[in-house]
Amino acid sequence: MFRQERRLGFARIGFIEFEGEKIRTPTLIDFTEKPKLLKIMDFGKAPTVLKEIDESRFEILKSKDENFIIATGLSTLNARELVEYIYNLRKSSYKPLYAVAMATPKNIPLLYYMGVDLFDNILAIVKAYQGIYMTEFDELDADKVRDVVCNCPSCQNGDFSEKGLAKHNTFVMKRVLSMAIRDDLRNFVEAWVKFDPNLTAMLRFFDKLSNNCYPRFSKSKVVMTTEHSFNRPEVRYFLRRALDCYNPKGKALILLPCSARKPYLKSRTHSIVRSYIGNISKRGFEEIVISSPLVVPRVFELTYPAMNYDVAVSGDWSLDEIEFVSDWLCKFVEKGKFELIVGHVAGGYKKVVERVSDKLGLDVVWTVEKEVTDVDSLKRLKEVVEKSNFEGFDLYESIFEHMANYQFDTSFYVEKVKGRYPNLEFYAGKERIARIDTNYGCLDIDLPLAKTLIEEKKFCVEIDEFTPKGTIFAVGVKSADERIKPNDVVVFYNSKIFGVGRALMCGEEMLENDGKAVDVKKVGSW
Ligand SMILES: [Zn+2]
Structure with a gap:
């Protein structure tokens, strides 16, 4: 009956097949059009929230639908209860989830993100009969609406009757839902919920619940612009998994700032640093790149989301960011038994490394005068590197080993690396065994x-x-x-x-x- 075609994290794209018809999901069930879907749905005789009040009675009266999960009366729940309720329903079954009389233009993107497949326009109609003209984020008194910038038929014909308003409100909801169906749904939701404190709180609650169905690799870019970004599933997974898999070979460490261009090694800043110190893994140096909210050992820079994210590189760090990033950096630094740690950082990045040095009681060799790419700073870094004498390792092989471990929980033997960074190809004998997939930030085998x-x-x-x-x-x-x-x-x-x-x-x-x-x-x- 329901066939899933794709996932956008927790949300799904698919279709419902019945009586020879196909209805694409997510969808908004339009009650002004005598929807056929309703004929095959069992709404039960009691709203879902009765469960909280009288569970045994609820079991008798609830929806017994075999094809859908139908959740009614959700609007009586507070933000936290609603999130937990939807989360548990979603976890209980893969059937299409219908949140009855719940959708508004404001909450549709978040509800969809949390796994709701079916919405309706009941509130849009109710509001219309109350004389309310809905926009994406507001509910206006229809009599006072003067500047109409909507291009729905009602607005274009100046029809603000109850029926006209119902059509307009529905039009807005459909438009928002169609906007939300996108690969970077998470970025969209983060931006959208900012207009409403209640929805913002809901996203925060939702992020705290673990969910197993979130992708580890993706083509879509992670845009980290809000405080929610720290708790994004991708960010949490990356930091934990990379830490688990981090197995530094070098005995020395250079800490570097992130760059806008990814992978970092192809950025202007990292290229300039490299032009002074060369391929420093050959000299036994590991590198860790500091970003916010990511900490990225060089060996993971081709792994999603390190490979594909955007963050304001302003060098201006909030106290929360310094605390969050320095906590993680401590954990990564502790995994290596480093004999030498060089901080080639300035500004906020330096503050992060100072916190790490305080917390762990480490001596850090500072090499930056003013800017990371100053000639004086670079010369000083070069001196430190040239004075050292550690056993080297092959960076590309190390990248492969780390990515294989991260992705497949295993290690493979690699003999030769070909290709031009970051488009590396890995060989065992004459056979190619894997390559870097820069689109998804993973290995393709x-x-x-x-x-x-x-x-x-x-x-x-x-x-x-x-x-x-x-x-x-x-x-x-x-x-x-x-x-x-x-x-x-x-x-x-x-x-x-x-x-x-x-x-x-x-x-x-x-x-x-x-x-x-x-x-x-x-x-x-x-
Ligand atoms: Zn309109």
Whole structure:
């Protein structure tokens, strides 16, 4: 009945099929048009919130719908209760979730982000009969609306009757919903909720609940402009996972500021520094790049979201940022038994390193006079580097090892690295085994590594006996690794063939949900 095609984090894109019709989701059920969907829905005889008051009675009276989760009476819940309620409903099943009489232009993007698939225009109609003209963020007295900048038929015809208003209010909601269907939904939601303290609080509550279905890699850029960015699922996952996997080989460390251009190594600042000190991993130096709110060891700079994010590089740091980033930097620094730590940083970045030095009781060699790219500062850095004598390592091999561990929880043998940074390709013997996928910020693997992952039972999807082309649907999946998240590079196999693809849903979802499970990229036979 419901077929999922894609995930945008917690939100889904798909369609509902019934009586020979296809309805794309997310969708807004328009009550002014005698919606057909309603005919097949069981709303139950009691609002969902009765559960809190009298659970046994609720069990008798609730919606017993087999195809939808229908949540009614949600508007009586406060922000925290609402978030927890929707979260638990979403977790309980992959069926389409309908929040009845809940949607407004203001809350649609957040509700969609939290996993609601179906909305309606009941409030839009109710408000119209109260003489309210809705805009994206406001509810105005229709009699006082003078400057109409809306291009819906009602506004264009000057029809502000109750019916006309209902159509206008619905039009605004539909427009907002269609705007929210975008790869960088999270950025959109962060911006949208800023207009409403209640919605802002809801996003904060929602971020605290763990969710397993959030992608680890993505094509969309992470824009970090609000305090919510610290708690973004991508940011939290990256910092924890990178810390777990960080295994520095060098005995010395240089701390550097971030750059607007990614990867950092291709930026002007990092290129200038490199032109003075060369490839310093050969001299046994690790590098950690300080950003806000990220801390990025050089070996993870091609990993999402370090590879693809935007933040104001103003050098102006709030106390919260200094505290947050220095806490994480402490953890990364402690993972290396560094004999020498060089702080090639200024301004806010220097404040972060000073906090780290205080907290851990470390001696830091400071090399910056005024600016990171001053000739004097660079000469001083060069002196420090040239005086040292540590055992070197290969940066590109280290990047590969770290990314393989981060992504697949394993290590692969690599013999040779080819290509031009950041488009690196990794070889074992004459065979290419993987390359950097700069779009998603991850490794893309070839068939030899797919075999290894199948042997190790990591990120595998076992499928029925068919040779897949294009897409593997969830109905054809026999088993799937629970670690798989949407956008993960996965391997699939049956007794005849095996291959590499990109997951379109979570591993556990593949066994219960209907819809597109894996996008097929490469197929080989045993
Ligand atoms: Zn209008």
